[in-house]
Each structure stands twice: as C-alpha cells, then as structure tokens.
Amino acid sequence: MSEHGPKDDVKGIFDNPRNVNLLKYSLYASCLLVAIADFFVDGHPYFDIEKFPVFYGLYGGIMCAALVIAAKWMRIIVMRDEDYYDR
Amino acid sequence: MTVDLPFGTVPPVLLFLLGGLLIAVTPNAFLRRLILVVVPVYGLVQLFALPMGSSLEFDFFGETLTLLRVDKTSIIFATIFHLAAVLAAVYGWANLDRMQQSVALLYPGSAIGAVFAGDLITLFVFWEMAAVTSVFLILAGSTVRASKAAIRYLVIQVGSGVLLLFGAILYFQETGSIAFEKMELGSIATIAIFLAFGIKSAFPLLHNWLQDSYPESTITGTLILSIFTTKMAVYALFRGFPGEQLLIWIGAVMTCFPVFFAVIENDLRRVLCYSLNNQVGFMVVGIGIGTPLALNGTASYVFCNIIFEGLLFMSMGAVLLRTGTVKGSELGGLYKTMPLTTFYCIIGAASISAFPLFAGFVSKGMIIDGLAKEHMLIPWLMLVFAAAGVFHHSGIKIPYFAFFAHDSGRRVKDAPLSMQIAMALSAILCVAIGTFPDPLYALLPYPVDYVPYTAPHVLHQLQLLLFSALAFTLLTISGIYPPELRSTNLDFDWFYRKPGAALVRGVVTGIAAINGAMTNFVGRRIEGALRSLYALHGPEGRLARTWPSGFMAMWIAILLTLALLVNYL
Amino acid sequence: MIDAQTAFLAAFIIPAIGAVLIALTGKSPNLRETVTLITAIILFADILIVFHGYLAGDVSEIIVLEIIPSIPIAFEIEPLGMIFATLASGLWILNSIYSIGYMRGNNEENQTRFYVCFAIAIGSTVAIAFAANMFTLFVFYEVLTLSTYPLVAHKETEEARRGARVYFGILISTSIGFLLVAVVWTWIVSGTLDFELRGILSGKIDEPLLPLLLALYMFGIGKAALMPFHRWLPNAMVAPTPVSALLHAVAVVKAGVFTVLKVTVYIFGVDFLSTTGASQWLMWLAAFTILASSLIAMTKDNLKARLAYSTISQLSYITLGAALATSMGIIGGALHIVMHAFGKITLFMCAGAIYVAHHKTEISDMKGLGRVMPWTFGAFLVGALSIIGLPPLGGAWSKFALMIAAADTGQLVMMGVLMVSSVLNVAYLLPIVFRGFFQPLPEGGGATSLNDGKLHEAPLFCIIPPVLTAFGCLLLFIYADPIRIFIALMLE
Known part of the structure; x- marks a missing residue:
C-alpha cells in the first residue's frame, strides 16, 4: 500500500487555509442573512412556537449541538471493540 | 398515447423473474449485463401501457388470487422500483458476478410483484420471495461475518413473512376476504399483519436486521438492498394502514433515534443504513397522518429517497471499490483524486438534506406540512429535529469524513465509468425533480395542491440547514x-445476539442432552434383549447370513417383541 | 393397453416379479440394475394407468384371500392412497438411478440383496397405500419393517448392526405392543376393520376410552416417529443414503403418517374425533415433537443426523394435521406428505452426493464445497427452502393449509408452532448451503486440493435425480391446488 501517507504531489483547494476560511466566513454570513430575513417574511405559522424569532435556525442549531453531545455520551455505554460480536 | 412494444405487455413480475433466470443460464458476461439493463428499461416503458384495474387472477384454495392490480398507487411504486433497477444495473455493470446479476432482477421482481399484489396471499408469496432472493446479496459479501449476518437476516425476514401469513389467514376468517385493502388495527389478525410490515420497514426495536446485514454486502449489493425491502414494506403500510395514528408516533421515533447512532458510527455505509432507517420514518409518519397531502408526501418521498439515498450509497460504494474501506477513521481527503464522485455525493447529500432546488425539498415538505396542518406539535418537533439530524449525518458527515476531513493520504482513481454514469443519472434526477417537480406530482396517487417554493418554506429550510451546519x-x-473511532456500537440487537443467543444455546443443549440420555437408555435395553436372544439362538456370525430370509426374521421378531414387552413392563 | 382393473392387480405383482428377477440376475450388475430400473418404470406406468382408471371410476376392490372371516387381505383405492402410491413409485425411478450412481460410486457390497429388498419395500408400500382395511395395512406395515431391516444393516459393521437393531426393535415392538392391540380392540368393539368414511368407532366405544385407543394407534404407528418413539429414525441413518432418501424420507416414514391419516379419517372419523376432543393431547405432543426435534437438529453436525431430526419434526406436521381433526387438517397433512417427500428426498440425495464425491459426512467439513459442487448444493438449497415452507416452492402450500386448519379450530398456539418451526428450519438448514457456497474452501489438502478452479461434482447419476426432484418442488408450488382438490375427495 504505497499510496498511504500524505504526499505533497496533489494539492487540493482545501489545503489552502484561505479557502477554508472563505468557506467558513461565507457560512457565518449566510446564517446572519437568513436570520435577518426572518423578520421580513411572513411565515404562516401553524404553531405558536414558530412565531419565536429565527425559530428554525435556533432550533436546528441547538438541537444539532445537543445531538452531537448526547451521541458522545452514548459512546460511554454502547461502544465496544470492532470484533465484539465475532469473539 | 399508445406505445407499440415489441413483446406487448408482459406481466412485470414475469418479465423480471424470466430475466433473472435467463441471466442465470447465460454464459456470456456482456449479454448478461445487457439483459440486466434491458429488462427493467423495457419494464419501465411498458408500465404505462398496463391496463388499469385487476387482472391475472387465479383460483386457489377456493379463493381468487390477484397478481396484477394496477392503480395510481401501485404504478408510482412500480415506476420508481423499475427506475432504481435500471440505475443499479448500470452502476453494477462491471462489478457484479453472475449470481448477483441474476438476483438483481429476481429481487426487484419480487418487490414489484408485492406492489402489484391484489390480495394478502399473493403479497405473502412475493414478500417471502423478496426475503429469499435478497439474502444472496448479503451472502455475496463472501465473508464469515456476511454468512452469519445472512442467517440472522433471513430468520427475521422469514419471521416477518410467516407473521404476515398468520395474519392473512386470521383476517380471512374474520372478514371472509383476502383482498389487500385498508385495514383497521384492533384484531390479532391486523396486529400481526401490521407487525409483519413493521419488521420489514424496520420499526424501532424491529430495525436491527437492517444495520446488521446491509453493510456486509458487496458494493452494488448494498445499493440494491437499500432500495427494495424497506420501500416494499412502506408500500404495504401505505395500502393497509393509511391514517393509522399509531404510525405517526412510530415513524417519529424512527426518524429520531437512528440519528444518534449515525453520529457515532464509523462504517459510513452503516451510517447510511441508520440514515435509511430514519428516512423510512418520515414515510411512515406520512402514512400515519393519512391525509391526501401527507400520503402524496410519502409517495413522492419514496420516489425521491430511492434516488438520492441510492446516490449516496453509490458514492460510498465507489469509495469502497477504490480504497477497500468505508470506515470514516480510515478515509479523508479523497476529493483531490475523486472529484466527480465527491461532486455526486454532495448532490445526494444536498438532496437528502432537502436543500431548495433538490429532490428532498419538494417531497419531504409535504409530510412535515401535513403534520403541521393536523396541529400535532410534538411529532412535528421531532420531525424537524430529525430533518436537521439527517443533514447532520447524511448531508455533512458522509461527504465530510469520506472526501474532506484530515487527509488520509490515499490517492486513488475516481470511480469507473459505469458507476459515474449511474451517479450522474441519479444526480440529474435529483436536481431535475427538485427544480421541476410537476411531472412527479402528476404521478402521485392524489391530486396535488401543494406549492413547494414559497418564501417562508425556503427561508425556514435554509435557516434549519445553515444553522445546523x-x-x-x-x-x-x-x-x-467526537472523532471517528473503530468500534462496534451496541444497539437493540445486543439483546438477541448476546443474552438471547446464550438462552437459546442453553435450551438446545438441555433438550439434546435429554434426548441423548434417552437414546442410550433405550439402546441398552434393546441391546440387552437382543443379546439374550442371540445367546439362545446361535452365534453372532449367523445373523447376517440368516436375516434376508423372511421367515427367520419374523420368528425372531416375535420372540424379540415378547422379550421387549417383558423388558418394558 | 391393459385395463385399469388388471393394472390394479399388477401393481402388487410387478415389484414381486422385479425382486425375483433382480435376485436371478445378481451375477451381472448391469443386467440387475437394468431390471431394477425397468421394474420401477413399469410400476410407475402401471400406477398411472390405475390412476387414470380410478378417475374414470373403472377400478373396484380386490379381495386376495380371507384368512379370518370378515377381515380379508383386500385392496381398494381412495384419493390419499392413490397419491401416496403414485408418489412412492414415481420417486422410486429417480431413486433407482441415484442408487446406481451411489452404490457403484462407493463400491458397496451385497448390492443384489440391496436391490431385492428395495423392490420388496416398494411393493409393500404400494400395498399399504391401497389397503382396504386395517388388517391388510398392518400386515404390509410389518412386511415393510422386515424388508428394510437388511437395508439398514447393509454395511454389516458393528455400528450398522447396532443401528439396525434399534430400528427394528422400536418399530416391531411398538407395532405389536400397541398397534396390534389397538387393531384387535377396534375389531372387538366394532366388528369390522374396513376403512369407512365416517369411521367405524362412533357410538361403539366408551368415549372416555377413546384417547387411550388413539394413543395405542399413534404410538403403535412407530413409523410416524412421534416422540418419544422417534429414535429409530436417527439410528436408521447408518443405511446407505439411497435408503435414507427413498425409505426414510418417503416410503417408510410416509407409510407411518399415511397410516396416521387413514386411521384418523377412516377408523375414528374426523367428526367423531373433533366432537369428542380425543385428539387434543396428540396435538400438543405433535407440537412438542415439531419444536424439540428441530432444536435437536441444530446440535447435530452429522448431515444425515440433522436431516433425520428434521424429518421427525416434519412428520409431526402431518400428525398435527390429523390431530386438529378438521378436513383442512387432513388435506394439509396429505399435501405435506407430497411436499415433504420431494423436499427431503432432494436433501438426502444431495447429502449422499457429497459423500460419494468427497466422503464428507460432517457439516463443519463442508465449507466452500458448494463452489465445486454447485448443482448438488443448488438442489439442496431448493429442497431446504421447500422444507422451510417458502414460496415459490411446494412446501409453502402444505404449511399454509395446516395453518388454515389450526386457525379453523381456533388453535392459534399451533399456528405459532408452525411459524416458529419455519424460522428454526431456516436456522439449521440454510447455514449448510451458505457455508458451502460462500465460505472459502479450506487451504492445503495436498494432492486432494479442490482449489483448482474446476468442478468436483458427484457422478451424473447422483446429480440428475436431486436436480429433478428440486425442480419438482417448484412445479408443486404451481400445481398444488389440483392436488388439494383431488385429496379433498377423500373426505366426501
């Protein structure tokens, strides 16, 4: 497997930190944009909770963070060696 | 519009089954590949020439079996099954052996048979045939792990089938009919049928067979498996239990819990299996709501999901082919040398995450809106969370850990041409449906009164996704x-694979021991009886010579019996 | 073309003549085996003529002789017997072809005795199928036991003799100790032993005694291998595989459950049993046998032993059908006689083919063998799927009928037993095939290595029959309904 180990022959766009940062900041900017837009679009809400400002964004963001942290804790209980069932 | 077809309309099941058998006996590899593609293409074309209504009816056990029930519901499921079979055939053009090629028609054919089944007995037949044919795709993994997983898979699948048969027989007793129509939960019969459907659609706690077995299959095998069994079960629920409230809750739980496992799973194909489980949850919720809007949502989501989930499986298959692994901990940085596969994977990821302009957006919204219109807050919150979760594990995790993340240093070629064609076709479909959903909407079972592209819908979806990102x-x-780690994560299957298995082993050993002890006991008695007979009637050696003569045998028999009776009493 | 009545008579004479001719031609193996094959073919053709004649209503009872007044040795046709005779004689042809391949492939000794006994065994099976009364059936039941003893003891090793003694000991002691008593008792209370549609016992026996009489019959018919009198069957596996295939998957064991069905329908009467509930205990015992022997099968590494326990389990499906005491139960049991026969004979012939080609008997030694024996393992797969009861194979429909019968009598637990049994069957039959096809062959093996990329199948004579019977399983899926309709006539 001579292909293993980083080689410098192939440069990808994300090897350049500038591009990574560009992507990062454009994400931040889009988040800000859609958050602001929330105040200009009438949402036809079905539930009261939807009337909360930037509900979808906050709910999505917070729940995702919670998901990752919960899953991390879950590893304490459920994680075993790769060959657990084969032994 | 009428189409002139060279062979007229062949019953779709027959077309696939004959095609599969033909492949099995065709020695030429190229011809086999050709058959594999041509059969579903022909099937797809003739699908729209099939006459509406029930046909192909047979008398059986005094009842009528209906092999072909054509209406809008069966047609949309059949259409996507055909389409998926074509895509899978193209994708597997160069990497399927003869057995898998054959199964790649027999198994979809069985699922299509189930979709057209007009009665519960016919449904049972194809239900089991789908189980039996599909297991060969798992076996094709050709490892000891795969053949063990295959047995577990088949035990559960056959269990689902016999449960369906059990329910169907009791249902007939109750109603006097075997027709496969809408049922009400409430009797043992319908509960059994419901559970049978539930097993194959991988309801929570009945789901483990999926994550256990699918990742053990081959590159194309896993793709094909991911398409049919669960969607066949969704079809059965769609037909049998629309509007069953319980399904909303089952489906909602189903969308949520796999997300957690998906985050910590290392095998990226297994991540997709959890994702598949979660996606079917959305479909189940739609069926549970049961309004025309929600049912249309389910039908369209089945259609779109098969394409984009398939696309994701295809991209991971390409990675597996080129690198020999799909473990997140071993991958990363592949975008440099597999740019096209990366691109297609991102299209699939965007579609499954329901970004505007992609297929998921125009279909998933109908289900979530359907829930909102019924004012069911808690399931709705669960589904919105799950939608964010899908984006998290299928939309970000899959492409990120396979193609980006830290550079694994692997420098492999991009996917081979046939795989690229299949991925490109799927990607085009994802975008085409996402931007022009009307042809899909025209196929749906109910008239569509839904506009996907409204300002709030687009904005809310973007908020949800961008903030998740x-x-x-x-x-x-x-x-x-959490980093990607080589590991096995315990799921509900631990209960039957560890303590359950130990219990069964204990019972089996016990019964076998009792049986063995009894055998020895009786054996000794008979030995003893015979020995005393020989002592009376001559040397051991005479026996073999004299036995063939009938009279001698009869004589000894009678004495033997008397001796035995004395012994027993 | 001979007329049907003559053909009916000839059905009993052909195997006898065959046996004599085989004995006479024993010096020349080619001639002897030609005689065997021709006898089998003639017998089958003859049975088909009888079948045709029966459908046209041209066949009447034959009374051979009357030893005891009012209970003659007599033969008559009814649908179940007709099916059984057709089945046994038809499969005899395939089994004869197979026997030739197997016995020669293994250089077995005493082949003349083998073929003679085989012909007698088939002849008595036909006689059992057409027996007009319980006395006739009993006589040929015993002839069948006697004629198969030398087949089981064929190898004449200590192990073979021990197995044969258990075989013979249990079958004879149960039949004389219980069955004969039951027959005599029946005769005393009812004054007849003729098979009659509504039974001959109704109103003639104290109902509290009925379960006891039933027990004497059911345990007396040791060939049905109801627990705890099942142990002769695993012991009979010391016989050469063609014997296990035709006799211990079709003729002998099916003669047992055939007798169970005959007794249920024509001695007790289905309605009489169901109104008195006398067969309730039998149902539970059959259910226990189904599950317990499946579990035991899982522990057996010897392929033939595993198949034997599978047979014990499957035979109790038929006993269960009888114990349910409804017409659908009888039909289900009768269908299962046919379906299981085709499935199990396939499995045994495959087991034998593996033995002929590679001298392997233990399942754990068969890893990867499917790769070099695809036809054998393919046929095994089909047979196994039919035994499990999966479409598109015949076994699915007999199980279906039995489940309907259980549902009709409100026995949901029995439906559950059948369902669990299917799943257990998957667990102990399919790993054999899966390991055979999908695990690699063991490395090394020196000169006998099989890893040369070529096929290493058994002789053609050992492959064609199981492939044909496997194909038969498929046809039975499609043509199950005509058989069901024909069998249903026996209850009208």
Whole structure:
C-alpha cells in the first residue's frame, strides 16, 4: 500500500487555509442573512412556537449541538471493540 | 398515447423473474449485463401501457388470487422500483458476478410483484420471495461475518413473512376476504399483519436486521438492498394502514433515534443504513397522518429517497471499490483524486438534506406540512429535529469524513465509468425533480395542491440547514465533535445476539442432552434383549447370513417383541 | 393397453416379479440394475394407468384371500392412497438411478440383496397405500419393517448392526405392543376393520376410552416417529443414503403418517374425533415433537443426523394435521406428505452426493464445497427452502393449509408452532448451503486440493435425480391446488 501517507504531489483547494476560511466566513454570513430575513417574511405559522424569532435556525442549531453531545455520551455505554460480536 | 412494444405487455413480475433466470443460464458476461439493463428499461416503458384495474387472477384454495392490480398507487411504486433497477444495473455493470446479476432482477421482481399484489396471499408469496432472493446479496459479501449476518437476516425476514401469513389467514376468517385493502388495527389478525410490515420497514426495536446485514454486502449489493425491502414494506403500510395514528408516533421515533447512532458510527455505509432507517420514518409518519397531502408526501418521498439515498450509497460504494474501506477513521481527503464522485455525493447529500432546488425539498415538505396542518406539535418537533439530524449525518458527515476531513493520504482513481454514469443519472434526477417537480406530482396517487417554493418554506429550510451546519462547524473547530473511532456500537440487537443467543444455546443443549440420555437408555435395553436372544439362538456370525430370509426374521421378531414387552413392563 | 382393473392387480405383482428377477440376475450388475430400473418404470406406468382408471371410476376392490372371516387381505383405492402410491413409485425411478450412481460410486457390497429388498419395500408400500382395511395395512406395515431391516444393516459393521437393531426393535415392538392391540380392540368393539368414511368407532366405544385407543394407534404407528418413539429414525441413518432418501424420507416414514391419516379419517372419523376432543393431547405432543426435534437438529453436525431430526419434526406436521381433526387438517397433512417427500428426498440425495464425491459426512467439513459442487448444493438449497415452507416452492402450500386448519379450530398456539418451526428450519438448514457456497474452501489438502478452479461434482447419476426432484418442488408450488382438490375427495 504505497499510496498511504500524505504526499505533497496533489494539492487540493482545501489545503489552502484561505479557502477554508472563505468557506467558513461565507457560512457565518449566510446564517446572519437568513436570520435577518426572518423578520421580513411572513411565515404562516401553524404553531405558536414558530412565531419565536429565527425559530428554525435556533432550533436546528441547538438541537444539532445537543445531538452531537448526547451521541458522545452514548459512546460511554454502547461502544465496544470492532470484533465484539465475532469473539 | 399508445406505445407499440415489441413483446406487448408482459406481466412485470414475469418479465423480471424470466430475466433473472435467463441471466442465470447465460454464459456470456456482456449479454448478461445487457439483459440486466434491458429488462427493467423495457419494464419501465411498458408500465404505462398496463391496463388499469385487476387482472391475472387465479383460483386457489377456493379463493381468487390477484397478481396484477394496477392503480395510481401501485404504478408510482412500480415506476420508481423499475427506475432504481435500471440505475443499479448500470452502476453494477462491471462489478457484479453472475449470481448477483441474476438476483438483481429476481429481487426487484419480487418487490414489484408485492406492489402489484391484489390480495394478502399473493403479497405473502412475493414478500417471502423478496426475503429469499435478497439474502444472496448479503451472502455475496463472501465473508464469515456476511454468512452469519445472512442467517440472522433471513430468520427475521422469514419471521416477518410467516407473521404476515398468520395474519392473512386470521383476517380471512374474520372478514371472509383476502383482498389487500385498508385495514383497521384492533384484531390479532391486523396486529400481526401490521407487525409483519413493521419488521420489514424496520420499526424501532424491529430495525436491527437492517444495520446488521446491509453493510456486509458487496458494493452494488448494498445499493440494491437499500432500495427494495424497506420501500416494499412502506408500500404495504401505505395500502393497509393509511391514517393509522399509531404510525405517526412510530415513524417519529424512527426518524429520531437512528440519528444518534449515525453520529457515532464509523462504517459510513452503516451510517447510511441508520440514515435509511430514519428516512423510512418520515414515510411512515406520512402514512400515519393519512391525509391526501401527507400520503402524496410519502409517495413522492419514496420516489425521491430511492434516488438520492441510492446516490449516496453509490458514492460510498465507489469509495469502497477504490480504497477497500468505508470506515470514516480510515478515509479523508479523497476529493483531490475523486472529484466527480465527491461532486455526486454532495448532490445526494444536498438532496437528502432537502436543500431548495433538490429532490428532498419538494417531497419531504409535504409530510412535515401535513403534520403541521393536523396541529400535532410534538411529532412535528421531532420531525424537524430529525430533518436537521439527517443533514447532520447524511448531508455533512458522509461527504465530510469520506472526501474532506484530515487527509488520509490515499490517492486513488475516481470511480469507473459505469458507476459515474449511474451517479450522474441519479444526480440529474435529483436536481431535475427538485427544480421541476410537476411531472412527479402528476404521478402521485392524489391530486396535488401543494406549492413547494414559497418564501417562508425556503427561508425556514435554509435557516434549519445553515444553522445546523454552523453547529457542526463550531463543534469541529472547538474539538468537541467526537472523532471517528473503530468500534462496534451496541444497539437493540445486543439483546438477541448476546443474552438471547446464550438462552437459546442453553435450551438446545438441555433438550439434546435429554434426548441423548434417552437414546442410550433405550439402546441398552434393546441391546440387552437382543443379546439374550442371540445367546439362545446361535452365534453372532449367523445373523447376517440368516436375516434376508423372511421367515427367520419374523420368528425372531416375535420372540424379540415378547422379550421387549417383558423388558418394558 | 391393459385395463385399469388388471393394472390394479399388477401393481402388487410387478415389484414381486422385479425382486425375483433382480435376485436371478445378481451375477451381472448391469443386467440387475437394468431390471431394477425397468421394474420401477413399469410400476410407475402401471400406477398411472390405475390412476387414470380410478378417475374414470373403472377400478373396484380386490379381495386376495380371507384368512379370518370378515377381515380379508383386500385392496381398494381412495384419493390419499392413490397419491401416496403414485408418489412412492414415481420417486422410486429417480431413486433407482441415484442408487446406481451411489452404490457403484462407493463400491458397496451385497448390492443384489440391496436391490431385492428395495423392490420388496416398494411393493409393500404400494400395498399399504391401497389397503382396504386395517388388517391388510398392518400386515404390509410389518412386511415393510422386515424388508428394510437388511437395508439398514447393509454395511454389516458393528455400528450398522447396532443401528439396525434399534430400528427394528422400536418399530416391531411398538407395532405389536400397541398397534396390534389397538387393531384387535377396534375389531372387538366394532366388528369390522374396513376403512369407512365416517369411521367405524362412533357410538361403539366408551368415549372416555377413546384417547387411550388413539394413543395405542399413534404410538403403535412407530413409523410416524412421534416422540418419544422417534429414535429409530436417527439410528436408521447408518443405511446407505439411497435408503435414507427413498425409505426414510418417503416410503417408510410416509407409510407411518399415511397410516396416521387413514386411521384418523377412516377408523375414528374426523367428526367423531373433533366432537369428542380425543385428539387434543396428540396435538400438543405433535407440537412438542415439531419444536424439540428441530432444536435437536441444530446440535447435530452429522448431515444425515440433522436431516433425520428434521424429518421427525416434519412428520409431526402431518400428525398435527390429523390431530386438529378438521378436513383442512387432513388435506394439509396429505399435501405435506407430497411436499415433504420431494423436499427431503432432494436433501438426502444431495447429502449422499457429497459423500460419494468427497466422503464428507460432517457439516463443519463442508465449507466452500458448494463452489465445486454447485448443482448438488443448488438442489439442496431448493429442497431446504421447500422444507422451510417458502414460496415459490411446494412446501409453502402444505404449511399454509395446516395453518388454515389450526386457525379453523381456533388453535392459534399451533399456528405459532408452525411459524416458529419455519424460522428454526431456516436456522439449521440454510447455514449448510451458505457455508458451502460462500465460505472459502479450506487451504492445503495436498494432492486432494479442490482449489483448482474446476468442478468436483458427484457422478451424473447422483446429480440428475436431486436436480429433478428440486425442480419438482417448484412445479408443486404451481400445481398444488389440483392436488388439494383431488385429496379433498377423500373426505366426501
């Protein structure tokens, strides 16, 4: 497997930190944009909770963070060696 | 519009089954590949020439079996099954052996048979045939792990089938009919049928067979498996239990819990299996709501999901082909040398995450809106969470850990041409449906009164997705995001694979021991009886010579019996 | 073309003549085996003529002789017997072809005795199928036991003799100790032993005694291998595989459950049993046998032993059908006689083919063998799927009928037993095939290595029959309904 180990022959766009940062900041900017837009679009809400400002964004963001942290804790209980069932 | 077809309309099941058998006996590899593609293409074309209504009816056990019930519901499921079979055939053009090629028609054919089944007995037949044919795709993995997983898979699948048969027989007793129509939960019969459907659609706690077995299959095998069994079960629920409230809750739980496992799973194909489980949850919720809007949502989501989930499986298959692994911990940086596969994977990821302009957006919204219109807040919150979760594991995790993340240093070629064609076709479909959903809407079972592209819908969806991406980014940068680790994560199957298996082994050993002890006991008695007979009637050696003569045998028999009776009494 | 009545008579004479001719031609193996094959073919053709004649209503009872007044040795046709005779004689042809391949492939000794006994065994099976009364059936039941003893003891090793003694000991002691008593008792209370549609016992026996009489019959018919009198069957596996295939998957064991069905329908009467509930205990015992022997099968590494326990389990499906005491139960049991026969004979012939080609008997030694024996393992797969009861194979429909019968009598637990049994069958039959096809062959093996990329199948004579019977399983899926309709006539 001579292909293993980083080689410098192939440069990808994300090897350049500038591009990574560009992507990062454009994400931040889009988040800000859609958050602001929330105040200009009438949402036809079905539930009261939807009337909360930037509900979808906050709910999505917070729940995702919670998901990752919960899953991390879950590893304490459920994680075993790769060959657990084969032994 | 009428189409002139060279062979007229062949019953779709027959077409696939004959095609599969033909492949099995065709020695030429190229011809086999050709048959594999041509059969579903022909099937797809003739699908729209099939006469509406029930046909192909047979008398059986005094009842009538209906092999072909054509209406809008069966047609949309059959259409996507045909289409998926074509895509899978193209994708597997160069990497399927003869057995898998044959199964790649027999198994979809069985699922299509189930979709057209007009009665519960016919449904049972194809239900089991789908189980039996599909197991060969798992076996094709050709490892000891795969053949063990295959047995577990088949035990559960056959269990689902016999449960369906049990329910069907009791249902007939109750109603006097075997027709496969809408049922009401409430009797043992319908509960059994419901559970049978539930097993194959991988309801929570009945789901493990899926994550256990699918990742053990081959590159194309896993793709094909991911398409048919679960969607066949969704079809059965769609037909049998629309509007069953319980399904809303089952489906909602189903969308949520796999997400957690998906985050910590290392095998990226297994991540997709959890994702598949979660996706079917959305479909189940739609069926549970049961309004025309929600049912249309389910039908369209089945259609779109098969394409984009398939696309994701295809991209991971290409990675597996080129690198020999799909473990997140071993991959990364592949975008440099597999740019096209990366691109297609991102299209699939965007579609499954329901970004505007992609297929998921125009279909998933109908289900979530359907829930909102019924004012069911808690399931609705669960589904919105799950939608964010899908984006998290299928939309970000899959492409990120396979193609980006830290550079694994692997420098492999991009996917081979046939795989690229299949991925490109799927990607085109994802975008085409996402931007022009009307042809899909025209296929749906109920008239469509739904506009996907409204300002609030687009905005809310973008908020949900962008903020989820934000959470991912911040967690990764801060190092909180859990790393990919080589591991097995215990799921509900632990209960039957560890303590359950031990219990069964105990019972079996016990019964075998009792049986063995009894055998020895009786054996000794008979030995003893015979020995005393020989003592009376001559040397051991005479026996073999004299036995063939009938009279001698009869004589000894009678004495033997008397001796035995004395012994027993 | 001979007329049907003559053909009916000839059905009993052909195997006898065959046996004599085989004995006479024993010096020349080619001639002897030609005689065997021709006898089998003539017998089958003859049975088909009888079948045709029966459908046209041209066949009447034959009374051979009357030893005891009012209970003659006599033969008559009814649908179940007709099916059984057709089945046994038809499969005899395939089994004869197979026997030739197997016995020669293994250089077995005493082949003349083998073929003679085989012909007698088939002849008595036909006689059992057409027996007009319980006395006739009993006589040929015993002839069948006697004629198969030398087949089981064929190898004449200590192990073979021990197995044969258990075989013979249990079958004879149960039949004389219980069955004969039951027959005599029946005769005393009812004054007849003729098979009659509504039974001959109704109103003639104290109902509290009925379960006891039933027990004497059911345990007396040791060939049905109801627990705890099942142990002769695994012991009979010391016989050469063609014997296990035709006799211990079709003729002998099916003669047992055939007798169970005959007794249920024509001695007790289905309605009489169901109104008195006398067969309730039998149902539970059959259910126990189904599950317990499946579990035991899982522990057996010897392929033939595993198949034997599978047979014990499957035979109790038929006993269960009888114990349910409804017409659908009888039909289900009768269908299962046919379906299981085709499935199990396939499995045994495959087991034998593996033995002929590679001298392997233990399942754990068969890893990867499917790769070099695809036809054998393919046929095994089909047979196994039919035994499990999966479409598109015949076994699915007999199980279906039995489940309907259980549902009709409100026995949901029995439906559950059948369902669990299917799943157990998957667990102990399919790993054999899966390991055979999908695990690699063991490395090494020196000169006998099989890893040369070529096929290493058994002789053609050992492959064609199981492939044909496997194909038969498929046809039975499609043509199950005509058989069901024909069998249903026996209850009208």
